[in-house]
Amino acid sequence: MLKFQDKVALVTGSGTGIGKAIATKFVENGASVIILGRRKEPLQEAATELEGKIPQGVNATVKIFAGVDVADETAMNEMFDTLKNEGTNVDYIINNAGVSGPVTCFANAPLDEFKSTIGIHLTGTFWGSVQALKVMKEGGKIITISTFFTEERPLEQRPYRFRSPYTASQGAKNRLAEAMSWELTDKGIISIATNPGPVHSDRIYKTVYPKAAAEFMRVSGFEDLSPVEVEEAKDDLLECILADGVDKEGIAKTAEKLANGRDVAKLTETFTKLLEQIQKLAGKIQNNTSHMIADQEFLKQTQVAESVLNLCDDKIAEILNGKVIPGDRVFYPVRPHIGTTTPGVHQPDFAGKAVIFTVDATDKADSERVEFLADHVEKNGGKVACFISKTTPTEIQEQISGKFHSHVVDITNPEEVERWLNTAKTNIGEVLAVIHTTGKLPEVGKLTELTRAGWDELVAKFIVTPATVAQRALEQFVPGGGKDPRLYKDAKGAIMIIGPDLPVGRKTTGTQRAQVEVFRGALRPFTTTVNQELSDVLKSKIRMFSVFPGTVTGGEPNNERIADAINFLVSDSAASSAEVTFCVDESR
Template identity: 50%
Template sequence: MSVSSMRFADKVVLVTGSGTGIGQAIAKKFAEEGANVIIMGRRREPLEATARELEAIMRSRKSNGKVMMFPGVDVSSVQEVIDMFNAISREFNGIDILVNNAGVSGPVKILASQPFKEFRECVSIHLTGTFWMSINALKYMNDDGRIITISTYFTEERPYEQRPYRFRTPYTSAQGAKNRLSEALAWEMAEKGKRIYFIVSNPGPVHSDRIYKTVYPKAAAEFIRIGGFQGLSAIDIERIASDVLPYVGEDDVMLEKAIDRLASRMVEERSSREDSMHTQDASSIASTIRSCLDKIREVAEKIQNNTKNMIVDGNFLTQEETAEIVLSLADVEVSRLVNGRTMPSDRV
């Protein structure tokens, strides 16, 4: 493929949250199509690995594209975002496409148990970050610029179906607000005669490591915390979710160490307050923790299957398929047609 036949040859594309997952897949697709790709995220190591992959793609495609990387930038930080765009403006002559993809899972807890700090952090990344990135990108946008925001199908309004994401009030609230934000910005730019297009993409259920490793297990743990588990208090289950669950599916040795650490602490705490269960030793408590983890895995699989049953063809989208949807929306002719709209999933 020649450089001239690539869909986004010489365009400047900024993708937030692009060190891993969907953001990384989007960055790769743009690199394949000749774009200059700017990546950013909270962690340096994944970004550096992604940058190497993008450069390899560009070499293999004989593209003139460049890669620019901004590790550690918080999309909701006023000064960090300003400084980043200043640096981008020194390297490139404007920006053509911004993809607002950065996000966090947020707390997965029943509403009454959600700390204000966690709610604020989730909204800060999803909503405030999308707002601040978009506002600053507008200062450097070329004509026919596009701002595409990744949202979730759980914000869609359909009769007779439960749309809000169970136990994820901060996430669902912030995502829904992002949809309205894009609509409002589209109207304002149109009234000013600006050729800048805003689109929201709700791609539908996606196969994502973050979902499988964090969201489903956290939701399962919350179900169990509410329903109870023999030998464990609600606080114990919260600590399993926070201190042990992150190691599930990772290194088995690290998982066992996390279980043993928590079991030892629980023995000490129960003994100090003369708990009725304080006669249990660390080995017995560790065994109970493992049984609870087995139950969490079982419930998490049920949650996953319930989500799968909502999909017309029963298949989750891959991250690469999601990236292709974004590139289709980024086509300037398509962007003009769907400006200001939230593109819903037709698969659920």
């Protein structure tokens, strides 16, 4: 009997690539598979191929769910309801679906694409796992595929420039896999994440590396092209890359489309040189990555599939439940990015400067923190404005508004955030820093028992809203910098994201800490990635820090240490700091 005979595996994003390779390995080992994705044609082709690989004498099947986007609540609900009504028991859920997302500096990344990337990678993984519980029994396995770029080593967080929403969602996925292992123990269901490292795929060769190279050219400039012109041309030009060269006719058509009165022949020549440079740089990126691997070889998709099936083995899965594995094959040398207390600096004079607080408070302790920090700024000569989220409890809104210049606004709306930041600059003065407080994670019992609306609220509160505020703050510091990265050179500014806190108390559980870490796990790689872009790519002196209050042992957070972090953030020393995430209450 084959190892997975009479078992059923559901693989998301399985019409092509790694997902298809995983489905193939399951079929070859006797399992029935359920494949799904947004596009019907690749799924049909994959199903035909998979059916041809079912071993002789094995009663396995291949089932398709086409048009299913893992981020689509209704589509996912209907799929799992169908399986439940058919009496299907699913033994293995493989969370594989993903997209590249915008490959550009965060300042230039459209927020709708940011949210879409989070929706597919993180929410798709979460909701797919939750809905899968309808058709899983004790002994079921949830395997989540993530990326090595978001896994931390001691005092280190790996940046992945131009991929801020990707890193945020992947970092959260790793921590989500851990949290689910705590929450699903009573159901006897195992949760494991795997970070396979670089894998041979069309996505990485035809999309990620060329787009990253094109972004370097947009930032650094190429001949007489403006950054906007590179941006407008890059997608069409990347379509002109062929297996055996380039599509010269396609390049000419791109030049004709974007000429706008310029000499088409000359622009065609310029675009041809630009594409050659993009290809050269993409190859260099690939080569540099391969040299961080001992044997300088990316994994094959079939090797990833083999590792996933190994994780589904009962004995191995029991050992690895709640783990994020493997410790990837890539030696990725980076400076330390995670610290404890910030370096001490002389108390800065905030005179004549404005510090903006955007507040998404959960409870009274959050409002007391904002009051303490705002008072700290005012005592040292600064001016304060507080923009309080509409979702903040009324009594907290009134408490803050009674002491500081405040407005209740929709901080999830980028246009509204930008408008209020501009108003503050006009009425109060130059904006020195924007400080966003996420508030604490509300008591949720189990994440896996949340409604979809409840989950979406948490993602908005702890990931999307901080990103929205941060991007609008960058636009405040460098007007027009998203489209023209040259404006960032030597620009100054400071952004701080505070929270979420670790739970307080001697009896805090592993489940409670793991839940908070899902959202901290998003903000760590996000902050690190954006800072690398700001410093190494854009050559600015703007810095964004994350501050995570509380301790793993349940200790009370100290707001004075956060005030010290503000002092450091606005100092000249911050611009050269490699540490950008501070667990200010930890001593380790």
